Amino acid sequence: MTTAIEFALLAFVLASAVATALLRDVLSSIIAFSAYSLGIAVIWVFLRAPDVGLTEAAVGAGVMTVLFLLTIAKTVRPAGERTLEGVDLKALAIAVGLVAVLSTTLFALPPVGAADSAVATDDVTQYYLDNAYEETEVKNAVTAVLAAYRGFDTLGEAVVVYAAGISLLLVLGRGVSG
Amino acid sequence: MIGESNDATSDEARTLYVESPIIMATVRVITPFVFTLGLFVMFHGADSSGGGFQGGVIVGTVVVMLGIAFGIEVTRDWIGPKLAVGFVGLGVLAFLLVGVGSVLLGGGFLEYAVYADYGVPHASKYGIELVELSIGLIVAGIVTGLFFIIAAGMDDDGGDFE
Numbered sequence: 001m002t003t004a005i006e007f008a009l010l011a012f013v014l015a016s017a018v019a020t021a022l023l024r025d026v027l028s029s030i031i032a033f034s035a036y037s038l039g040i041a042v043i044w045v046f047l048r049a050p051d052v053g054l055t056e057a058a059v060g061a062g063v064m065t066v067l068f069l070l071t072i073a074k075t076v077r078p079a080g081e082r083t084l085e086g087v088d089l090k091a092l093a094i095a096v097g098l099v100a101v102l103s104t105t106l107f108a109l110p111p112v113g114a115a116d117s118a119v120a121t122d123d124v125t126q127y128y129l130d131n132a133y134e135e136t137e138v139k140n141a142v143t144a145v146l147a148a149y150r151g152f153d154t155l156g157e158a159v160v161v162y163a164a165g166i167s168l169l170l171v172l173g174r175g176v177s178g
Numbered sequence: 179m180i181g182e183s184n185d186a187t188s189d190e191a192r193t194l195y196v197e198s199p200i201i202m203a204t205v206r207v208i209t210p211f212v213f214t215l216g217l218f219v220m221f222h223g224a225d226s227s228g229g230g231f232q233g234g235v236i237v238g239t240v241v242v243m244l245g246i247a248f249g250i251e252v253t254r255d256w257i258g259p260k261l262a263v264g265f266v267g268l269g270v271l272a273f274l275l276v277g278v279g280s281v282l283l284g285g286g287f288l289e290y291a292v293y294a295d296y297g298v299p300h301a302s303k304y305g306i307e308l309v310e311l312s313i314g315l316i317v318a319g320i321v322t323g324l325f326f327i328i329a330a331g332m333d334d335d336g337g338d339f340e
Binding site for chain 1: 219223224225226227228229231232235236238239242246263266267269270273274277287288290300302303306309310312313316317319320321323324325327328329330
């Protein structure tokens with residue numbers, strides 16, 4: 001049952017991705033892209049990564065869609081009746097080639113949930129799982145790693161978001177207000 | 179609809195905002211719930227899935243929804259230009275303070291346990307939640323600011339920024 005849902009989700013995500021690339025109307029493309037994000041978010045939940053799924057749903061499917069919609073508000077729909085964009089064969093060949101090269105790394109990955117994968121047998125992982133509850137008093141080990149064990153990294157990420165966001169606001173704000 | 183204004187002649191016909199009683203009523207009803215969910219995800223990131231980043235985005239979404247329902251300009255005038263940026267700065271400062279504070283008190287960086295010696299109950303847990311909250315402030319502020327600034331670019335006469 002679960003595998004059937006997973007395969008259906010994968011097919012849905014692939015179809016939305018192809019639709020995003022092929023649709024001629026930018027608005028339809030954005031909607032397909034947000035459907036893609038939503039599908040990926042559900043897949044994360046199936047892969048037991050609800051934190052990532054929540055992020056994907058909120059950022060990818062939610063906020064990004066709105067920002068894209070705002071961005072295209074000044075564009076116009078291309079003339080003509082065709083629904084699909086013509087495929088550029090050279091670009092397609094390059095894209096397929098890139099995917100083929102990247103796919104070679106897939107065989108090096110352990111199967112999902114394998115007990116002997118490096119992640120599960122690693123000493124650091126084991127330390128987090130053994131000590132996170134007592135040392136940090138939080139029940140979500142992900143949060144324990146993010147905010148306690150790797151707090152310095154998280155501070156770095158927060159500062160990156162801060163710096164990137166503020167500089168973007170400054171640059172765009174100057175462009176808008178003159 | 180967006181993108182369908184192929185033969186739009188005036189700028190007024192191109193504005194994104196459409197006053198829809200359905201959208202306004204819906205947003206009015208669900209906004210408090212979404213806001214509460216955002217805060218819940220932020221505060222409960224320590225005990226369930228979620229955290230400051232996700233919660234911050236959800237809180238930012240509240241402003242996005244208000245903007246879509248009641249007009250982006252109106253919402254921006256209501257919120258003001260400084261609040262979002264202020265949130266971002268406050269979040270970074272709070273995170274830094276929690277981190278450096280434990281160093282000042284004689285521990286390592288972000289060593290929450292140090293605060294326990296100064297009478298903070300469950301110092302580690304509450305410290306982590308404070309950090310999550312400050313991350314949420316940063317993210318919510320950035321989402322709101324980006325939304326407003328991109329929408330503002332939409333209202334001018336088009337063309338390149340110069």
